[in-house]
Amino acid sequence: MSKLSPLVIIVGGGFSGIAAAKKLYEAGISFLVLEARERLGGRVFTKTISEGLYLDLGGQWIGPTQDRMYQLCEEHGLETFETYDQGKNILDLGGKIRTYAGMIPKMDLISLINLDLILKKLEKLARQIDINYPWSHPKAKKFDAVSLDHFIRKNSLTKSCEKVIRVGCETVFACELNEISLLHALFYIRSGTSLECLINIKNGAQQHRIKGGMQPLVEQMALPFQDRIRFNSPVIRIEKTGNEVQVKGNDFEYTAQKIILSVPPPLLAKIRFTPDLPTEKRQLLERYSMGHVGKCFMVYEKPFWREKGFSGQAVADKNSPFQTLFDCSPADGRFGVLMGFTIGNRAKSFFLQDENARKAQLQEILELYFGQDSKHPILYKDFTMSDEIWSSGCYAGIMPTGAWTGFEDAYRKPSNPYYFAGTEASTRWNGYIEGAVLAGEAASLQVIKSLQHD
Numbered sequence: 472m473s474k475l476s477p478l479v480i481i482v483g484g485g486f487s488g489i490a491a492a493k494k495l496y497e498a499g500i501s502f503l504v505l506e507a508r509e510r511l512g513g514r515v516f517t518k519t520i521s522e523g524l525y526l527d528l529g530g531q532w533i534g535p536t537q538d539r540m541y542q543l544c545e546e547h548g549l550e551t552f553e554t555y556d557q558g559k560n561i562l563d564l565g566g567k568i569r570t571y572a573g574m575i576p577k578m579d580l581i582s583l584i585n586l587d588l589i590l591k592k593l594e595k596l597a598r599q600i601d602i603n604y605p606w607s608h609p610k611a612k613k614f615d616a617v618s619l620d621h622f623i624r625k626n627s628l629t630k631s632c633e634k635v636i637r638v639g640c641e642t643v644f645a646c647e648l649n650e651i652s653l654l655h656a657l658f659y660i661r662s663g664t665s666l667e668c669l670i671n672i673k674n675g676a677q678q679h680r681i682k683g684g685m686q687p688l689v690e691q692m693a694l695p696f697q698d699r700i701r702f703n704s705p706v707i708r709i710e711k712t713g714n715e716v717q718v719k720g721n722d723f724e725y726t727a728q729k730i731i732l733s734v735p736p737p738l739l740a741k742i743r744f745t746p747d748l749p750t751e752k753r754q755l756l757e758r759y760s761m762g763h764v765g766k767c768f769m770v771y772e773k774p775f776w777r778e779k780g781f782s783g784q785a786v787a788d789k790n791s792p793f794q795t796l797f798d799c800s801p802a803d804g805r806f807g808v809l810m811g812f813t814i815g816n817r818a819k820s821f822f823l824q825d826e827n828a829r830k831a832q833l834q835e836i837l838e839l840y841f842g843q844d845s846k847h848p849i850l851y852k853d854f855t856m857s858d859e860i861w862s863s864g865c866y867a868g869i870m871p872t873g874a875w876t877g878f879e880d881a882y883r884k885p886s887n888p889y890y891f892a893g894t895e896a897s898t899r900w901n902g903y904i905e906g907a908v909l910a911g912e913a914a915s916l917q918v919i920k921s922l923q924h925d
């Protein structure tokens with residue numbers, strides 16, 4: 472058993488935990504990061520396949536208004552590049568393929584008008600939400616009593632419109648739409664600036680990727696304090712006695728004064744606290760669910776679809792296992808990479824099949840969309856964080872109906888000596904890497920302040 476006694480222990484070495492650690496390091500405060508996995512990054516995971524070919528199996532995109540992410544890239548000398556976004560997009564409704572340019576899918580006029588009205592309505596409602604106090608909206612109880620699914624069914628006048636708006640929302644929220652409260656959806660939109668910002672590639676959250684992948688950034692951030700990170704160290708119990716806290720795992724025990732918790736809500740719920748966390752936080756933790764997403768990559772010798780005038784983007788209804796497709800080729804286009812998102816119930820069915828069947832399904836879709844050239848991939852790789860015990864889902868924790876109005880800010884509220892980070896604790900870019908960084912930094916500032924007062 473270790474005798475080390477840092478002032479602060481950070482549980483979790485994702486972007487949030489490492490952003491918290493960076494702040495403490497800069498402030499000269501002793502700390503230790505305990506990370507369950509053998510790597511940093513958590514829900515960010517870059518797999519290098521060969522020289523020049525890497526796949527971001529977790530979070531990968533950043534975009535305007537995610538200011539901290541751009542600052543961190545600059546600070547660590549990492550370059551960003553534009554997501555490929557030129558040429559024809561594909562809309563696949565019931566296997567009927569249409570192509571269109573720009574953001575407006577090719578549909579009948581009534582469906583288009585209906586789609587525009589729903590998007591505008593969501594945008595307008597989201598603009599009224601105070602991200603610090605979503606429960607304070609005069610209609611908060613009404614919005615929190617229904618799911619996003621309810622809102623979409625109520626406002627969709629045509630089947631095509633409903634299908635397209637569903638696919639868009641499933642891709643943004645990464646869950647079945649009956650799992651998410653309308654109030655949480657509005658908060659999430661506002662937290663990410665606007666719906667347009669969440670959906671768009673250009674001027675949106677999908678605008679840029681980092682050359683070499685996202686995980687190298689968190690590794691660069693942690694370089695100066697490598698010796699203060701302990702890997703393969705899941706925290707199981709946290710016990711407070713007097714002014715000290717014991718943090719315990721299977722083969723370690725550390726004592727500290729303050730604890731920053733930066734793990735996803737369902738995993739926080741599994742840590743045994745003595746005395747227990749405040750009742751409202753415990754009850755809220757039990758309500759959170761994680762989304763379900765799979766990323767499925769087909770790699771080619773070159774991005775052949777670009778020469779044929781395709782962007783590589785597609786949107787599909789339930790006849791396909793993939794809600795959306797994106798061009799995820801490396802910056803230099805040395806390889807061609809198409810990535811399909813399978814989300815919610817589609818992901819559940821998809822991952823019940825063996826890998827050969829999964830590959831065959833993506834192959835079939837790509838041939839349908841991009842023709843014979845897609846017949847000869849050099850690699851197939853898929854991945855879902857839902858199968859990872861130390862993530863238990865993604866992109867992020869989802870608030871079901873009644874949670875915001877029932878528990879307000881119970882999740883992020885500190886209860887000395889415990890401080891809560893992780894993207895779910897962020898009011899800005901909640902669910903995103905930017906949110907994870909902001910929440911980690913905020914938790915460290917709270918700890919520093921509290922140490923000054925002790």
Ligand SMILES: Cc1cc2nc3c(=O)[nH]c(=O)nc-3n(C[C@H](O)[C@H](O)[C@H](O)COP(=O)(O)OP(=O)(O)OC[C@H]3O[C@@H](n4cnc5c(N)ncnc54)[C@H](O)[C@@H]3O)c2cc1C
Binds near residue numbers: 485532905
């Ligand atoms: C497929 C996918 C696509 C995404 N796409 C994007 C995107 O393009 N852009 C974007 O901004 N966001 C995206 N996201 C979301 C983004 O990745 C997350 O919001 C962000 O990485 C969360 O960071 P975090 O530090 O809060 O949590 P995590 O990354 O989950 O870090 C928590 C850490 O805690 C560790 N841990 C858990 N339990 C314990 C324990 N008991 N003891 C010790 N350690 C523990 C975990 O191993 C993990 O390393 C995506 C996520 C996924 C999975």
